[in-house]
Amino acid sequence: MNVERLATTWALFQALLVEAMPFLLIGVVLSSLARWISPGGRWVRSLPSHPLMGPLSGAALGFALPACECGNVPMARHLLVKGAPVATALGFLFAAPVLNPIVLASTWAAFPDQPWLLAARPLGAVLIAVALATLLRLLPDTELLQPALLEERRLSQPLDEVNLLERRGGLIGSPATAAGTTTLGTTRRPPLGQVLSHGGAEFLELGLLLVMGCAIAALVQTLVPRQWLIAVGGAPTLSILSLMLLSLVVSVCSSVDAFLALGFAAQVTPGAVLAFLLLGPVMDLKLVGLFGVLLRPRAILLTAGAASLVVLLISQWVNLLLL
Amino acid sequence: MGQPSPALIPRRRPAGSGLLQRLEPKVLKALALALWGIALLQSALSGRLDLLLRAVFHPLVWASGILLLLMAAVEIRGRRGDDNRTCGRWTTWLSIGAALAVLALPPRPSFADLAANRQANLLEEPGLSFVLPPAQRSLTDWVRLLRSDPDPSLHAGNSVRISGFVLPMPGEEPHLARLLVRCCLVDAVPVGLPVRWPDDRPTPRADQWLSVEGVMESETVAGRQRSVVRADRVKAIPRPRQPLEP
Numbered sequence: 001m002n003v004e005r006l007a008t009t010w011a012l013f014q015a016l017l018v019e020a021m022p023f024l025l026i027g028v029v030l031s032s033l034a035r036w037i038s039p040g041g042r043w044v045r046s047l048p049s050h051p052l053m054g055p056l057s058g059a060a061l062g063f064a065l066p067a068c069e070c071g072n073v074p075m076a077r078h079l080l081v082k083g084a085p086v087a088t089a090l091g092f093l094f095a096a097p098v099l100n101p102i103v104l105a106s107t108w109a110a111f112p113d114q115p116w117l118l119a120a121r122p123l124g125a126v127l128i129a130v131a132l133a134t135l136l137r138l139l140p141d142t143e144l145l146q147p148a149l150l151e152e153r154r155l156s157q158p159l160d161e162v163n164l165l166e167r168r169g170g171l172i173g174s175p176a177t178a179a180g181t182t183t184l185g186t187t188r189r190p191p192l193g194q195v196l197s198h199g200g201a202e203f204l205e206l207g208l209l210l211v212m213g214c215a216i217a218a219l220v221q222t223l224v225p226r227q228w229l230i231a232v233g234g235a236p237t238l239s240i241l242s243l244m245l246l247s248l249v250v251s252v253c254s255s256v257d258a259f260l261a262l263g264f265a266a267q268v269t270p271g272a273v274l275a276f277l278l279l280g281p282v283m284d285l286k287l288v289g290l291f292g293v294l295l296r297p298r299a300i301l302l303t304a305g306a307a308s309l310v311v312l313l314i315s316q317w318v319n320l321l322l323l
Numbered sequence: 324m325g326q327p328s329p330a331l332i333p334r335r336r337p338a339g340s341g342l343l344q345r346l347e348p349k350v351l352k353a354l355a356l357a358l359w360g361i362a363l364l365q366s367a368l369s370g371r372l373d374l375l376l377r378a379v380f381h382p383l384v385w386a387s388g389i390l391l392l393l394m395a396a397v398e399i400r401g402r403r404g405d406d407n408r409t410c411g412r413w414t415t416w417l418s419i420g421a422a423l424a425v426l427a428l429p430p431r432p433s434f435a436d437l438a439a440n441r442q443a444n445l446l447e448e449p450g451l452s453f454v455l456p457p458a459q460r461s462l463t464d465w466v467r468l469l470r471s472d473p474d475p476s477l478h479a480g481n482s483v484r485i486s487g488f489v490l491p492m493p494g495e496e497p498h499l500a501r502l503l504v505r506c507c508l509v510d511a512v513p514v515g516l517p518v519r520w521p522d523d524r525p526t527p528r529a530d531q532w533l534s535v536e537g538v539m540e541s542e543t544v545a546g547r548q549r550s551v552v553r554a555d556r557v558k559a560i561p562r563p564r565q566p567l568e569p
Contacts, residue, residue, distance in 0.1 A: 007433055008432045008436045010428060010430060010431075011375065011431065012509055014366075014371075015508035017425070018372065018507070019380065021387060022380075022387040023383075025391070196394055200352060200395075200397075203356070203394070204414060205414055208417055208421065211421045250510070251509075252510065256507075259506050260506055
């Protein structure tokens with residue numbers, strides 16, 4: 001790698017970081033606000049846990065909490081820690097990056113003449129989220145969630161659901177609330193300064209992971225010639241596969257990826273454009289580090305594999321219909 | 324090789340480590356937050372952002388920088404004993420390191436290198452609404468026009484006054500090019516015009532910014548007619564403040 005390429009990689013890294021950091025900050029601010037408005041997080045535990053309604057309601061939360069995929073990680077973490085049903089939190093994690101006003105508006109702004117895309121993108125995102133949530137639910141919590149997160153989560157789960165031995169800290173025998181459950185998290189509203197401080201810590205932790213993700217994405221982008229990724233425009237399946245690969249590598253936020261897709265929309269099949277817009281928000285190189293805060297490595301691999309498969313199927317079907 | 328193994332060297336504490344150890348986690352955390360805030364604001368102030376991101380997204384960076392500085396201030400003012408959360412020492416130090424690196428090393432992308440890695444001519448523009456007189460068209464205007472009216476005889480003889488960077492092309496003379504960006508540098512795609520460079524000067528080197536005055540001509544390459552800029556006057560210019568075109 002010569003000096004020029006190194007300089008270019010560094011610039012790409014900074015571009016990715018500067019573009020993603022505001023969105024990460026939006027996510028941190030939103031999850032801090034949620035912590036401030038509802039300190040005990042009781043609303044979180046009243047989210048439905050039904051295998052289908054759970055992911056659907058999680059996905060719908062995206063409309064209330066607009067952030068892109070990196071901003072969604074702190075919010076999903078907040079949901080899981082406060083004891084949200086796992087399927088609901090996963091539905092939120094995977095679908096909310098697409099199902100939010102900002103992303104839908106930017107998709108519409110980029111493709112005003114393609115109404116089918118405006119419908120297919122959110123529908124596809126919901127489908128993927130339900131499929132992934134259903135699949136990941138098959139794993140027991142201990143194999144799905146990071147140990148640290150799991151431990152925090154058990155603290156806010158009702159005692160009658162969690163074995164005392166599984167809960168390694170907290171109070172035993174604290175008074176039950178009216179609903180018959182015990183909440184150990186503080187229910188008094190914390191001062192705003194403390195909430196901000198918590199948000200700061202969260203930003204630094206996730207920001208470091210974002211830095212690593214952006215570095216990997218920038219390196220891969222300079223090492224792999226872009227031609228390899230979009231050379232196979234016209235072929236239905238190959239174009240889908242190549243754009244899926246591109247979305248994994250490019251790693252821009254879901255709030256802006258529609259503008260990027262516009263750049264090569266004319267060269268590739270419509271299914272391939274959809275694949276790019278669907279897979280990027282669920283999985284990309286930049287996200288691997290951030291997801292590590294929530295999920296165990298095996299679950300991340302499973303997510304990547306299953307998401308790719310579902311995206312491939314949806315896009316193939318779209319190509320069959322439209323080509 | 325030939326050096327004593329690490330175990331034999333008496334472990335000396337580096338100067339100042341006592342101070343570093345004593346720094347409160349709270350102060351460290353505030354420092355990290357402030358550094359990121361400064362890094363974002365500095366890149367917006369110094370014009371680095373013009374190299375990285377389209378102007379539409381700049382206000383987001385401004386707002387984030389200010390918010391991070393605010394968070395740092397809250398952290399410092401917070402009283403001792405507040406159960407404020409801090410992160411691990413390693414996380415904080417690594418974060419500080421990353422922020423310092425971003426502050427200290429400005430982005431200096433090689434546009435030619437970036438462009439060589441990308442497929443050109445990906446943009447499908449909706450029809451042009453109006454066309455400027457030839458001498459006022461920018462390089463991007465020319466490329467768009469040539470794409471919608473590709474017949475070289477339509478443009479031959481028009482005077483050309485454009486600027487861009489030198490993009491080496493395999494198997495032919497370098498083009499003069501610009502980068503088009505929709506969001507950030509990551510999605511930059513090159514657009515370029517073939518140029519017939521003056522004979523009395525050496526071929527320009529890659530990445531150099533030039534302003535070119537000349538005339539549009541048509542030439543036949545591999546049996547196909549295409550438009551080419553005959554450069555009459557070539558001048559080296561500094562990189563423009565906003566090098567990326569929307």
